[in-house]
Amino acid sequence: xxxxxxxxxxxxxxxxxxxxxxxxxxxxxxxxxxxxxxxxxxxxxxxxxxxxxxxxxxxxxxxxxxxxxxxxxxxxxxxxxxxxxxxxxxxxxxxxxxxxxxxxxxxxxxxxxxxxxxxxxxxxxxxxxxxxxxxxxxxxxxxxxxxxxxxxxxxxxxxxxxxxxxxxxxxxxxxxxxxxxxxxxxxxxxxxxxxxxxxxxxxxx
Numbered sequence: 161x162x163x164x165x166x167x168x169x170x171x172x173x174x175x176x177x178x179x180x181x182x183x184x185x186x187x188x189x190x191x192x193x194x195x196x197x198x199x200x201x202x203x204x205x206x207x208x209x210x211x212x213x214x215x216x217x218x219x220x221x222x223x224x225x226x227x228x229x230x231x232x233x234x235x236x237x238x239x240x241x242x243x244x245x246x247x248x249x250x251x252x253x254x255x256x257x258x259x260x261x262x263x264x265x266x267x268x269x270x271x272x273x274x275x276x277x278x279x280x281x282x283x284x285x286x287x288x289x290x291x292x293x294x295x296x297x298x299x300x301x302x303x304x305x306x307x308x309x310x311x312x313x314x315x316x317x318x319x320x321x322x323x324x325x326x327x328x329x330x331x332x333x334x335x336x337x338x339x340x341x342x343x344x345x346x347x348x349x350x351x352x353x354x355x356x357x358x359x360x361x362x363x364x365x
Contacts, residue, residue, distance in 0.1 A: 163218050165238070166253040170211025173248035177214065184221045189213040213253060275308075279322070282307045283343075287359055294347065294358040297323070323357060 166188070169177050177185060190212050222234045229237070237243040244250050260268050286295065286303055297320060304319035328342035342360075349356050 163235075165216055165218050166255050167214050167216055168211050168251040168253050169214065169246075169248065171248055173246040173250065174211050176246060177244075177250065181216070181221070184225075185214040185216045187212050188215050278307050283326075290358075292359055292361060294349075294356040296349075296354065296356055300357065327357070 167177075167185070178187075218235065218238065222229070222231055226234050226243075234243070239252050241249065241252065282303060285307075286300070300323050301319040304322065308318075323344065326342055326344040327346050344357055345360050346355050346357050348354070
């Protein structure tokens with residue numbers, strides 16, 4: 161009636177919750193390890209989340225166990241992690257749901273893959289024309305419009321946003337993770353101070 165939320169718990173606390181809150185919670189996911197690129201001297205970084213994710217019926221739990229509290233106070237304690245008294249932390253989690261509506265996931269997925277393919281062709285064409293020489297933002301905008309069209313006034317901004325996605329953030333040392341899809345570099349042209357872009361030599365293959 162009110163809301164369903166999600167929690168993460170592990171170890172003995174996880175087993176206690178499954179027992180104490182039986183009828184209010186149900187397991188939904190055991191998190192898979194996440195792999196992130198390491199730096200030049202180490203391997204990839206593997207991040208493992210401990211425990212399981214559970215769906216919890218807060219409306220039912222409040223009505224049957226915590227109705228001495230107002231519902232806003234009950235939810236506040238839940239999200240402040242002060243509602244339960246377990247040895248290990250019970251972490252509230254949020255679930256993001258994406259509703260593709262019409263035309264549906266498969267068509268959106270196919271369109272997305274088509275755009276990725278066109279984007280890949282765009283960068284390969286730019287590299288064929290320029291090699292590792294730098295090029296201007298206006299040049300990229302023209303190439304972008306050739307590949308994606310220029311039907312409206314948003315294309316200029318779209319082209320720059322897309323290009324900047326592939327430029328790594330500035331870091332304060334050389335021992336930083338190399339992210340394979342951050343294959344562009346940017347510098348200021350001395351004569352005009354305008355940004356110009358090029359391919360990192362360890363980037364696009």
